[in-house]
Amino acid sequence: MGTPADENLLDTKEIDEKSFSSTGQAPPHAHKVGIPPKQNLFNEFKTTIKETFFADEPLRHFKDQTNRRKVVLSIEAIFPILSWSRTYNLKKFRGDLIAGLTIASLCIPQDIGYSKLAHLDPQYGLYSSFVPPLIYAVMGSSRDIAIGPVAVVSLLLGTLLSDEIDYTKHPEEYRRLAFTATFFAGITQAALGIFRLGFLIDFLSHAAIVGFMGGAAITIALQQLKGFLGIKSKNFTTKTDIVSVLHSVFHTAHHGWNWQTILIGASFLCFLLVAKFIGKKNKKYFWVPAIAPLISVVLSTFFVFITRADKQGVDIVRNIEKGINPSSVNQIYFSGEYLVKGFKIGVVAGMIALTEAVAIGRTFATMKDYQIDGNKEMVAMGAMNVVGSMTSCYVATGSFSRSAVNFMAGCQTAVSNIVMSIVVVLTLLFITPLFKYTPNAILAAIIISAVIGLIDIDAAILIWKIDKFDFIACMGAFFGVVFVSVEIGLLIAVSISFAKILLQVTRPRTAILGKIPRTAVYRNTQQYPEATKIPGVLIVRVDSAIYFSNSNYVKERILRWLMDEEEKVKGDYQTKIQFLIVEMSPVTDIDTSGIHAFEELYKSLKKRNIELVLANPGPIVIDKLYASSFADLVGEDKIFLTVADAVAYCSPKMAEEDP
């Protein structure tokens, strides 16, 4: 292949230099379309694999180092704490201490509430704020993320688990399945990181996440109505869709609601929302909403204790197991049918948890301008959940609300997570009995005020403005979650995201180009109405790689442009189309189907006496045009560096033929 092609190149080079000597820019020296140096197969594969799996060059720092240093770097890569702890100092610790205490005060009441979303006893929420943050602090690379149970994952896990096991009847099996799912969530996360498949989570689009989160928030808030209104009815629906829940709520209105509960819940919800509002209005008071939940818990618990409102039907927490996490290694199902079910639930929950954590990590890394290695983060998340599943924790991840508080409270490193973790342990060891009289309505109010922040109407409006298709994905996910279930919402979100990708590659855009007056620039005539067409020449730009999925469409679309154009100039001999220039700049790649389509296009054009001319094929495309000898078919001298050059080739001919 090599030699004949080179010869051709030399042959045409001469001609081309001549032919362009006047068409080029000021100093006459026109350029051939470059053929990149032939890579060997191994290099080609290496490059593809590198860009796919190692796009972030994780081994960049290992270059030109001694072996000893490489070992140290590897250990540091797995445990980033080793590298940043060396420069740790008292000033940083001050920031971390304040941030850690703040997020601890926020996380304790939230944990107790979220564990109820997952249908687990309250202590499991606290357990999950002890072990996972410690593991993350050692292995994670984000400095701002706050680790622990989060609302959406708790809800998702609760829904998926209770589809399999009734938690009221078999709490023991239910809990074991939860640990199993957590274990596999961790394995999934670690595997994605280790095999560098982290990019898979990018397939859940931003729009879909906005919709999904909003829907989940509403679902969670609705679920809280039971606790908030003090409904005791055992008949309260286990479904999560809005219709079933509201039906249950109003069905119990006459005999099930408890006014004392509503009074307590409503007044503290107001307090929490006001606190939130203050924090939003003035960033200086970020700590107001952060400590408001703990204050609510303390005040309401004290109030119930002295008034003994629990005797009036106000539901209270009653009992939180004292002591730190017991081992749960032997509770994980490593065989039987629950292994498979736990695995499936774990994969879904693990992916969603990752999506949230990675989004948080990236957001704050951008704010402070440091780099996060997504795949390394996943390994850290995976490790923390695997260890968590063995120490009675359920799936933990980065919490958006707590991470934001952490950031604003001035955290410096992951030490703030360690501080939080210690506070949680102290709580578990000494303070849990004090939660006995905490009314459940307060927990409901805390969860409602927390999840409201997940409903991002501004983002939805922006999505509407920018991209209507994204908006459909967003609304699909939202309504799916709200009206059907969390899983269906998720499924809709993923499906629409994929459909969008497929649509993009199946129906790429094409455009007719015209010459912008007083320049040699050719642009889309729709975008630049002043751009003028060259008589007798049709210039089409294809805006995508040409692959099997779109090759036929591209071919037929080009022919349709041609037909449209021919219709317009019908009967006018002078402007009859004689050249079709395909501007290939945006065509980044072409495959065998694409080459076929071009061959067919060439034949169709030939039948109509129209010459096919190509402008600016990229390195990969030109390589393949030669490999398939399509370049020889069209004629190498009909492949130009720019549209202007191609037009220069077509125009004089026109002039000759015109009388």
Place this chain on the structure above:
Amino acid sequence: MGTPADENLLDTKEIDEKSFSSTGQAPPHAHKVGIPPKQNLFNEFKTTIKETFFADEPLRHFKDQTNRRKVVLSIEAIFPILSWSRTYNLKKFRGDLIAGLTIASLCIPQDIGYSKLAHLDPQYGLYSSFVPPLIYAVMGSSRDIAIGPVAVVSLLLGTLLSDEIDYTKHPEEYRRLAFTATFFAGITQAALGIFRLGFLIDFLSHAAIVGFMGGAAITIALQQLKGFLGIKSKNFTTKTDIVSVLHSVFHTAHHGWNWQTILIGASFLCFLLVAKFIGKKNKKYFWVPAIAPLISVVLSTFFVFITRADKQGVDIVRNIEKGINPSSVNQIYFSGEYLVKGFKIGVVAGMIALTEAVAIGRTFATMKDYQIDGNKEMVAMGAMNVVGSMTSCYVATGSFSRSAVNFMAGCQTAVSNIVMSIVVVLTLLFITPLFKYTPNAILAAIIISAVIGLIDIDAAILIWKIDKFDFIACMGAFFGVVFVSVEIGLLIAVSISFAKILLQVTRPRTAILGKIPRTAVYRNTQQYPEATKIPGVLIVRVDSAIYFSNSNYVKERILRWLMDEEEKVKGDYQTKIQFLIVEMSPVTDIDTSGIHAFEELYKSLKKRNIELVLANPGPIVIDKLYASSFADLVGEDKIFLTVADAVAYCSPKMAEEDP
């Protein structure tokens, strides 16, 4: 083409000097980036839907017609025979008659053989060459396709059906399920056509089809070994993978093979292959391989009849039911578990049959330069299979080998299918008893010689040359079919095809641009090593729409290019990067995630004191940049029409700052 290059120069000199005079470093009439006129929402949706589902403008002919004419056109659109029959004449009929007789002689022995692949009695193959071609002739728009049962679909159907029902034990149920599958195959095809989802079949890439067909051909040929070697053993494997089949074959070598059968089979296989070779060498003798199968059947039948070789253990056809297709309407399962199974099998078989038919239709339409409406073809195919399923036919589609013969025999219209159909009916009515003594080995030989043509090694080599990833898909499908099963091969083919699309959108290419000497053109420095970088300015081109699936990658890749570049110029104050120009010509679209990524990029750059400059965003992108007010963030004056303009903005500044 004709005009020597030097002649061009003189003519173009004047024009080109004008057109290029303004593209220099600082264009005097710098053009603003055009913002396309705002479309309203309805129009936007309409355009998207039109391009997705009605890309071929099926209603083009209906424009500006009277209502009466529109009705006529609609009927003609559904039954193209009404429009082409008006210009039908005797000369055309002559061509069709010869072609029809030729393909009939080819199809009769093939049909009998293929029905065995589908584990059905021989007459069902003939039935399927009677009704479906008639329906197609009335509704189809391809002039060259020859309709009937084909090898690959027969094999696929046989495999899928016998996974559900054992055809040796329950032939009745098996047949009923076959009709059910055929019915749903037709429904699937028609539905794809009616809902204009025909583009879905484009997702099976050319490479995957080449591999799948090759694998299926080998599988089919292996299956024929049983008949070819005269193996009677009931223990012959029902699996189709090469290992099981060869194991069965050699296991029976001692007692199961029949030398008389092998002798007959081998000699006629040689005859058929020689005939094929002659036809290939000289296109004039295309009829030699076309009638060779019928001649083999006649000769071998006669031979067996006079020698009574069937008493020596030569297996013969024995009985083909006489008479035309009986009705099978009430044999289709419209309820019960077989409904679901039949539906699933039908969807798969229908899609594969369509893929083949559409590929054939397109190929020949290109050769004769007429247009085929893919979606209309699908409706015709669907109708013919639905009617077929009610008249004892199994899935029929376009046969590549017979279509090629049809084309070369000079067919003019679908009338050749009608001629073939009539010959088949006559065969069914009068000649079937004569097939009694036809040895099965001959049918095996005919099938082997037919499917050999499906193994397209040249295509595989070309795929290897053009695109290594395509080659993997091709080989994956091939080995999947050969070593595992037809379904697995198909699954591999589809998965790899999808993986390729996803990879493309997840990891788009980016390139560093440089200025091509003595031009104002900026191109990929890898493709044009002579292109020079502008000191202090980094120009990056992104080669894809920026969507959620790649937005993070794109952002990080741009920052990595920047880091690489900064490393190179480290310490050199004069060439410190101060501007990052993102050339956006190939960026055809951007979504909310993409805008986010750019905002993050902007922030990161700002922290490093680097200005972000955009060049040539397309109509949709510029629209969204404004909608999201990102354009205001970067500054409208930093968005340029061309890279040259952008560089002109950056360079003088550089000059000022340098002492």
